[in-house]
Amino acid sequence: MLMIISNTMANINHNSELRKHYFLDSYVIIAPKRNLRPDFFAKNPQPHKVPSDDCPFDHNTEPSMWQIPRTGNWRVKTIRNRFAALSPDNPKAYGVQEVILNTPDHDIEFSDLSVSHIEEVFAAYRNRITELSKLPGIRYVLIFKNDGPIAGASVAHAHCQVFALPIVPPRIERESDALNHYWDIHNSCGYCDALAWERSQKVRVISEDKYMMAIAPFASTHALEVWILPRRHVGKISELHATELESLAVILKKITAHLDASIISFNYLLQESLANQDHHFSIKIEPRTTKYAGAELGTGVIINPMTPEYATLWYRGKLTDSDVRSTH
DSSP states (O other): OOOOOOSSGGGOOOOOEEEEEESOOOOOOOGGGGGGGGTOOSSOOOOOOOOOOOSSSOOSSOOOOOEEEESSSSSSEEEETTSOBBBTTTTTGOOEEEEEOSSOOOTOOOOGSSSHHHHHHHHHHHHHHHHHHHHHHHHHEEEEEEEEEGGGGOOSEEEEEEEEEESHHHHHHHHHHHHHHHHHHHHHHHHHHHHHHHHHHHHEEEHHHHHHHHOOOOOSSTTOOEEEESSSSSSSSGOOOHHHHHHHHHHHHHHHHHHHTTOOOOOEEOOOOOOOOOOOEEEEEOOSOOOOHHHHHHHHHHHSSSSSSHHHHHHHOOOOOOHOOOOO
Protein backbone atom coordinates (compact mmCIF):
# COMPACT_ATOMS: atom_id res chain seq x y z
CA MET A 1 0.00 0.00 0.00
CA LEU A 2 2.61 2.56 1.07
CA MET A 3 6.38 2.53 0.57
CA ILE A 4 8.30 2.23 3.82
CA ILE A 5 10.13 5.45 4.63
CA SER A 6 12.95 6.14 7.04
CA ASN A 7 12.37 8.22 10.17
CA THR A 8 13.93 11.43 8.93
CA MET A 9 12.27 14.68 7.89
CA ALA A 10 14.11 14.72 4.59
CA ASN A 11 12.54 11.47 3.42
CA ILE A 12 8.91 12.33 4.21
CA ASN A 13 6.83 12.77 1.08
CA HIS A 14 5.11 16.16 0.88
CA ASN A 15 2.90 15.28 -2.11
CA SER A 16 -0.82 14.77 -1.62
CA GLU A 17 -2.29 11.26 -1.52
CA LEU A 18 -5.81 9.87 -1.67
CA ARG A 19 -5.91 7.07 0.92
CA LYS A 20 -8.57 4.50 1.70
CA HIS A 21 -9.52 3.33 5.18
CA TYR A 22 -8.35 -0.15 6.21
CA PHE A 23 -11.80 -1.71 5.79
CA LEU A 24 -14.41 1.06 5.50
CA ASP A 25 -15.49 2.40 2.13
CA SER A 26 -14.21 5.87 2.99
CA TYR A 27 -11.33 8.01 1.80
CA VAL A 28 -9.15 10.87 3.00
CA ILE A 29 -6.86 13.22 1.13
CA ILE A 30 -3.53 13.59 2.90
CA ALA A 31 -2.41 17.05 1.78
CA PRO A 32 0.70 18.05 3.79
CA LYS A 33 1.33 21.28 1.90
CA ARG A 34 -1.90 22.68 3.35
CA ASN A 35 -0.28 22.90 6.76
CA LEU A 36 1.55 25.96 5.47
CA ARG A 37 -1.77 27.82 5.68
CA PRO A 38 -1.67 30.40 8.50
CA ASP A 39 -4.51 28.78 10.43
CA PHE A 40 -3.10 25.23 10.55
CA PHE A 41 -2.44 25.56 14.29
CA ALA A 42 -3.97 28.45 16.17
CA LYS A 43 -1.40 31.17 16.73
CA ASN A 44 -2.79 31.78 20.19
CA PRO A 45 -4.04 28.41 21.42
CA GLN A 46 -6.47 28.55 24.32
CA PRO A 47 -5.08 26.98 27.50
CA HIS A 48 -6.83 23.95 28.94
CA LYS A 49 -6.17 24.96 32.53
CA VAL A 50 -8.20 27.94 33.73
CA PRO A 51 -8.67 29.52 37.15
CA SER A 52 -11.42 27.97 39.24
CA ASP A 53 -13.79 30.94 39.47
CA ASP A 54 -17.09 29.09 39.45
CA CYS A 55 -16.44 25.47 38.49
CA PRO A 56 -19.54 23.28 38.98
CA PHE A 57 -17.34 20.29 39.78
CA ASP A 58 -15.24 21.85 42.54
CA HIS A 59 -16.31 20.52 45.93
CA ASN A 60 -19.16 18.74 44.18
CA THR A 61 -21.87 17.32 46.44
CA GLU A 62 -24.02 15.84 43.68
CA PRO A 63 -25.20 12.30 44.57
CA SER A 64 -22.73 9.77 43.18
CA MET A 65 -23.83 7.02 40.80
CA TRP A 66 -20.53 5.25 41.53
CA GLN A 67 -17.20 6.32 42.99
CA ILE A 68 -13.71 5.28 44.13
CA PRO A 69 -13.37 4.74 47.01
CA ARG A 70 -16.96 3.71 47.69
CA THR A 71 -17.12 5.80 50.89
CA GLY A 72 -15.31 8.85 52.21
CA ASN A 73 -13.29 11.26 50.09
CA TRP A 74 -13.56 10.30 46.43
CA ARG A 75 -10.82 10.19 43.77
CA VAL A 76 -13.09 9.29 40.81
CA LYS A 77 -16.82 9.98 40.88
CA THR A 78 -19.77 9.57 38.50
CA ILE A 79 -22.69 12.02 38.68
CA ARG A 80 -25.72 12.80 36.54
CA ASN A 81 -25.31 15.38 33.76
CA ARG A 82 -27.38 18.39 34.77
CA PHE A 83 -27.49 19.61 31.16
CA ALA A 84 -28.44 16.31 29.56
CA ALA A 85 -30.06 16.19 26.13
CA LEU A 86 -31.42 12.70 26.89
CA SER A 87 -33.15 11.52 30.06
CA PRO A 88 -34.73 8.25 31.25
CA ASP A 89 -38.09 9.95 31.91
CA ASN A 90 -38.49 11.49 28.44
CA PRO A 91 -39.86 8.96 25.92
CA LYS A 92 -39.21 11.39 23.05
CA ALA A 93 -35.50 11.68 23.95
CA TYR A 94 -34.83 8.59 26.04
CA GLY A 95 -31.35 7.86 27.33
CA VAL A 96 -28.90 8.59 30.12
CA GLN A 97 -26.08 11.11 30.35
CA GLU A 98 -23.55 11.16 33.15
CA VAL A 99 -20.27 12.88 33.97
CA ILE A 100 -17.22 11.05 35.31
CA LEU A 101 -15.13 13.40 37.44
CA ASN A 102 -11.56 12.21 36.98
CA THR A 103 -10.24 13.89 40.11
CA PRO A 104 -11.39 16.30 42.84
CA ASP A 105 -8.41 18.54 41.95
CA HIS A 106 -9.43 21.34 39.58
CA ASP A 107 -5.92 22.37 38.58
CA ILE A 108 -4.52 19.25 36.90
CA GLU A 109 -5.00 17.75 33.46
CA PHE A 110 -6.08 14.17 32.82
CA SER A 111 -2.53 13.50 31.61
CA ASP A 112 -1.17 14.69 34.97
CA LEU A 113 -2.91 11.82 36.78
CA SER A 114 -0.79 8.87 37.85
CA VAL A 115 -1.08 5.62 35.91
CA SER A 116 -2.85 3.99 38.86
CA HIS A 117 -5.33 6.89 39.03
CA ILE A 118 -6.07 6.57 35.30
CA GLU A 119 -6.75 2.88 35.91
CA GLU A 120 -9.36 3.97 38.47
CA VAL A 121 -10.92 6.17 35.79
CA PHE A 122 -11.04 3.06 33.57
CA ALA A 123 -12.80 1.22 36.41
CA ALA A 124 -15.49 3.92 36.25
CA TYR A 125 -15.77 3.40 32.49
CA ARG A 126 -16.24 -0.32 32.95
CA ASN A 127 -18.85 0.09 35.68
CA ARG A 128 -20.97 2.65 33.88
CA ILE A 129 -20.93 0.81 30.55
CA THR A 130 -21.90 -2.45 32.29
CA GLU A 131 -24.64 -0.94 34.44
CA LEU A 132 -26.20 1.35 31.84
CA SER A 133 -26.20 -1.40 29.21
CA LYS A 134 -28.61 -3.31 31.47
CA LEU A 135 -31.28 -0.60 31.25
CA PRO A 136 -34.32 -1.38 29.06
CA GLY A 137 -34.05 0.21 25.64
CA ILE A 138 -30.36 1.17 25.84
CA ARG A 139 -28.51 -0.14 22.79
CA TYR A 140 -25.12 1.59 22.98
CA VAL A 141 -23.08 3.30 25.70
CA LEU A 142 -20.40 5.74 24.62
CA ILE A 143 -17.64 7.08 26.87
CA PHE A 144 -15.86 10.15 25.56
CA LYS A 145 -13.63 12.99 26.71
CA ASN A 146 -13.65 16.55 25.43
CA ASP A 147 -10.28 18.04 26.39
CA GLY A 148 -9.72 21.72 25.73
CA PRO A 149 -12.04 24.49 24.54
CA ILE A 150 -11.76 23.72 20.83
CA ALA A 151 -12.84 20.12 21.54
CA GLY A 152 -16.07 21.26 23.17
CA ALA A 153 -15.01 21.22 26.82
CA SER A 154 -17.10 23.87 28.60
CA VAL A 155 -15.55 23.06 32.01
CA ALA A 156 -11.77 22.81 32.46
CA HIS A 157 -11.97 20.44 35.45
CA ALA A 158 -10.81 17.01 34.20
CA HIS A 159 -13.84 14.89 33.40
CA CYS A 160 -15.32 12.48 30.86
CA GLN A 161 -18.88 11.94 29.72
CA VAL A 162 -21.18 8.94 29.43
CA PHE A 163 -23.84 8.80 26.71
CA ALA A 164 -26.28 5.86 26.88
CA LEU A 165 -28.37 5.77 23.70
CA PRO A 166 -31.56 3.98 22.63
CA ILE A 167 -30.06 3.55 19.15
CA VAL A 168 -26.88 2.18 17.63
CA PRO A 169 -25.06 5.30 16.37
CA PRO A 170 -24.77 5.29 12.56
CA ARG A 171 -20.98 5.61 12.74
CA ILE A 172 -20.77 2.48 14.90
CA GLU A 173 -23.28 0.54 12.83
CA ARG A 174 -21.51 1.38 9.58
CA GLU A 175 -18.19 0.22 10.99
CA SER A 176 -19.73 -2.94 12.44
CA ASP A 177 -21.20 -3.81 9.04
CA ALA A 178 -17.85 -3.16 7.35
CA LEU A 179 -16.01 -5.36 9.86
CA ASN A 180 -18.51 -8.17 9.28
CA HIS A 181 -18.04 -7.83 5.54
CA TYR A 182 -14.27 -7.87 5.97
CA TRP A 183 -14.52 -11.03 8.08
CA ASP A 184 -16.67 -12.73 5.44
CA ILE A 185 -13.96 -12.07 2.83
CA HIS A 186 -10.76 -12.58 4.85
CA ASN A 187 -11.92 -14.73 7.77
CA SER A 188 -10.10 -12.37 10.14
CA CYS A 189 -10.60 -9.15 12.14
CA GLY A 190 -10.03 -5.93 10.21
CA TYR A 191 -8.37 -4.25 13.18
CA CYS A 192 -6.12 -7.23 13.93
CA ASP A 193 -4.99 -7.22 10.30
CA ALA A 194 -4.47 -3.44 10.37
CA LEU A 195 -2.23 -3.78 13.43
CA ALA A 196 -0.23 -6.57 11.80
CA TRP A 197 0.18 -4.51 8.61
CA GLU A 198 1.26 -1.41 10.54
CA ARG A 199 3.87 -3.43 12.45
CA SER A 200 5.27 -4.65 9.14
CA GLN A 201 5.36 -1.09 7.74
CA LYS A 202 7.15 0.32 10.80
CA VAL A 203 6.36 3.99 10.06
CA ARG A 204 3.06 4.69 11.86
CA VAL A 205 3.55 2.78 15.13
CA ILE A 206 3.81 5.45 17.83
CA SER A 207 4.16 3.16 20.85
CA GLU A 208 3.75 -0.54 21.62
CA ASP A 209 4.40 -3.16 24.26
CA LYS A 210 3.25 -6.75 24.84
CA TYR A 211 -0.34 -5.64 25.35
CA MET A 212 -1.15 -2.44 23.45
CA MET A 213 -0.31 -0.58 20.27
CA ALA A 214 -0.76 3.09 19.45
CA ILE A 215 -0.77 3.93 15.75
CA ALA A 216 -1.30 6.94 13.55
CA PRO A 217 -3.83 5.34 11.18
CA PHE A 218 -2.90 5.14 7.50
CA ALA A 219 -5.94 7.17 6.38
CA SER A 220 -6.09 9.54 9.36
CA THR A 221 -8.98 11.98 9.21
CA HIS A 222 -7.39 14.30 11.79
CA ALA A 223 -3.88 15.71 12.05
CA LEU A 224 -2.13 13.88 14.91
CA GLU A 225 -4.90 11.26 15.12
CA VAL A 226 -4.08 8.18 17.22
CA TRP A 227 -5.73 4.80 17.72
CA ILE A 228 -4.85 2.72 20.77
CA LEU A 229 -5.78 -0.94 20.45
CA PRO A 230 -5.10 -4.09 22.48
CA ARG A 231 -2.80 -6.55 20.76
CA ARG A 232 -5.19 -9.29 21.92
CA HIS A 233 -8.55 -9.46 20.17
CA VAL A 234 -11.08 -8.21 22.73
CA GLY A 235 -14.34 -6.38 22.17
CA LYS A 236 -14.87 -4.46 25.39
CA ILE A 237 -12.84 -2.64 28.03
CA SER A 238 -14.37 -4.97 30.63
CA GLU A 239 -12.54 -7.89 28.94
CA LEU A 240 -9.07 -6.38 29.43
CA HIS A 241 -6.83 -7.94 32.08
CA ALA A 242 -5.14 -5.83 34.78
CA THR A 243 -1.81 -5.78 32.92
CA GLU A 244 -3.57 -4.66 29.73
CA LEU A 245 -5.38 -1.87 31.56
CA GLU A 246 -2.10 -0.67 33.04
CA SER A 247 -0.51 -0.68 29.58
CA LEU A 248 -3.50 1.23 28.18
CA ALA A 249 -3.20 3.82 30.97
CA VAL A 250 0.54 4.29 30.31
CA ILE A 251 0.06 4.84 26.57
CA LEU A 252 -3.02 7.07 26.93
CA LYS A 253 -1.20 9.22 29.50
CA LYS A 254 1.80 9.53 27.16
CA ILE A 255 -0.29 10.55 24.13
CA THR A 256 -2.51 13.03 25.98
CA ALA A 257 0.50 14.57 27.75
CA HIS A 258 2.11 15.23 24.37
CA LEU A 259 -1.04 17.02 23.17
CA ASP A 260 -1.44 18.95 26.43
CA ALA A 261 2.17 20.14 26.32
CA SER A 262 1.45 21.76 22.94
CA ILE A 263 -1.96 23.10 24.06
CA ILE A 264 -3.83 21.07 21.44
CA SER A 265 -7.48 20.36 22.17
CA PHE A 266 -8.63 16.80 21.49
CA ASN A 267 -11.45 14.34 21.90
CA TYR A 268 -11.02 10.69 22.72
CA LEU A 269 -13.67 8.04 22.28
CA LEU A 270 -14.00 4.50 23.59
CA GLN A 271 -15.30 2.25 20.85
CA GLU A 272 -16.68 -1.11 21.91
CA SER A 273 -18.10 -4.03 20.00
CA LEU A 274 -21.87 -4.22 19.73
CA ALA A 275 -23.41 -6.78 22.06
CA ASN A 276 -24.12 -9.32 19.34
CA GLN A 277 -20.82 -8.86 17.47
CA ASP A 278 -17.14 -9.69 18.02
CA HIS A 279 -15.25 -6.57 17.05
CA HIS A 280 -12.03 -5.03 18.33
CA PHE A 281 -12.05 -2.54 21.22
CA SER A 282 -10.23 0.75 20.66
CA ILE A 283 -9.66 4.23 22.01
CA LYS A 284 -9.54 6.81 19.23
CA ILE A 285 -7.90 10.18 19.90
CA GLU A 286 -8.95 12.93 17.50
CA PRO A 287 -7.05 16.24 17.94
CA ARG A 288 -8.85 19.40 16.88
CA THR A 289 -6.29 21.33 14.86
CA THR A 290 -8.31 22.22 11.76
CA LYS A 291 -11.88 22.98 10.72
CA TYR A 292 -13.91 21.24 8.05
CA ALA A 293 -14.84 23.50 5.13
CA GLY A 294 -16.77 23.25 1.88
CA ALA A 295 -14.73 20.42 0.36
CA GLU A 296 -15.27 18.17 3.39
CA LEU A 297 -18.92 19.12 3.88
CA GLY A 298 -19.72 18.77 0.18
CA THR A 299 -18.01 15.43 -0.41
CA GLY A 300 -17.56 13.68 2.92
CA VAL A 301 -13.91 13.25 1.93
CA ILE A 302 -11.72 14.72 4.64
CA ILE A 303 -8.58 16.71 3.79
CA ASN A 304 -5.90 16.08 6.42
CA PRO A 305 -2.99 18.54 6.32
CA MET A 306 -0.53 16.24 8.06
CA THR A 307 0.70 12.80 7.08
CA PRO A 308 0.30 10.16 9.78
CA GLU A 309 3.97 9.27 9.22
CA TYR A 310 4.87 12.80 10.26
CA ALA A 311 2.50 12.67 13.23
CA THR A 312 4.22 9.48 14.37
CA LEU A 313 7.60 11.21 14.47
CA TRP A 314 6.09 14.09 16.45
CA TYR A 315 4.66 11.74 19.08
CA ARG A 316 7.96 9.88 19.24
CA GLY A 317 9.68 13.18 20.09
CA LYS A 318 11.70 13.29 16.87
CA LEU A 319 10.04 16.53 15.70
CA THR A 320 9.24 19.79 17.45
CA ASP A 321 6.08 21.91 17.29
CA SER A 322 7.85 24.31 14.93
CA ASP A 323 8.64 21.37 12.64
CA VAL A 324 4.95 20.43 12.62
CA ARG A 325 3.86 23.96 11.81
CA SER A 326 6.23 24.21 8.84
CA THR A 327 7.21 20.94 7.23
CA HIS A 328 9.13 22.35 4.29
